[in-house]
Amino acid sequence: MDEALLRSLIPGVLGALVRRGADFAAAEDAVQDALVEAIRTWPTEPPRDPQRWLITVAWRRFLDVARADAARRRREDLLDEEPAPGPAPSVDDTLALYFLCAHPSLTPSSAVALTLRAVGGLTTRQIAQAYLVPEATMAQRISRAKRTVSVVRFDQPGDVATVLRVLYLVFNEGYSGDVDLAAEAIRLTRQLAAVIDHPEVAGLLALMLLHHARRASRTAPDGSLVPLAEQDRGRWDTTAIAEGIAILQAALARDRLGEFQAQAAIAALHADARAAEETDWVQIVEWYDELAHLTDSPVVRLNRAVAVGEADGPRAGLAALAVLDESLPRHTAVAAYLHERDGNPVTAARLYAEAARKAPNLAERDHLTRQAARLNTSLSR
Structure with missing residues (x-):
């Protein structure tokens, strides 16, 4: 059973039912029933035209349910015909x-x-x-x-x-349970890019590929977070990086910049550096300036403060941070990092501990707690 093929057919099948008069909720239920039947029968009886088979089975299921509902009998004239024999419709x-x-x-x-x-x-x-x-x-x-x-x-x-x-x-x-949502999002965005020619769709696909390429290096064997600067770049997926950069370059060439293209450009600069110290932070600040102009997002300005701290020194980063609302998520963690870079371990340790208490998840809390403990240990020697 080719599950990828089966799932790729869903939009066409669902769309066919809706266009024939089924309401969305009932059509979606009928499609799900058809998928179950396909999983049961296709391994031994594969259809010649899988999409046509799904449309036919889903339509019959929809008719059965509709006819059983007395309140829907007024729609019988509309629903009484099965799709005519022949190939599946070409409408996407x-x-x-x-x-x-x-x-x-x-x-x-x-x-x-x-x-x-x-x-x-x-x-x-x-x-x-x-x-x-x-x-x-x-x-x-x-x-x-x-x-x-x-x-x-x-x-x-x-x-x-x-x-x-x-x-x-x-x-x-990301990933949870038995579904890899990051991979699923990439699959769906590829599907969207196939039916709409839009630079921001390409920008989002590039951004996903570039981020996903670093996935294997983001956590240590014990599950703890590994900061970008400390990641093993040999574990990055160079094929995904190359594809993401190529998609991004084609999108940027159209000169219709959007926020996902700008985010992808930042990710590409990180991916392009062979080592953390080779990162082009000056260009990254420039892209954050573009992104801030496009979105006026406080979170973008927070990330920009980190980039400024790398490009122009920690005090410049702290100055950029000082104008932002301290209640922003991860504001305290950024302040801790910049103070440590500025040679102030006492303040940094205190802020890391405070940031750990505010952390949105256990992995981040553990990471920040470790940073505070590391500095406190060095201070006590």
């Missing part, structure tokens, strides 16, 4: 489905869940495991999301920026 509904699943009326978490279910083909159980919530909770979230988008016309124009934000949220979840 992938992009419309992305827009539908990333509809602005949905919360970010619901949009992510619906995208993974309807476009990605993941089961409710898989999505629940990935987000560490009970399956019943995730089922309710997806059900509410499907009801919300069922009233949206399938041909309504969508917002590419919203779709990209949803995919980036998926990517940043």
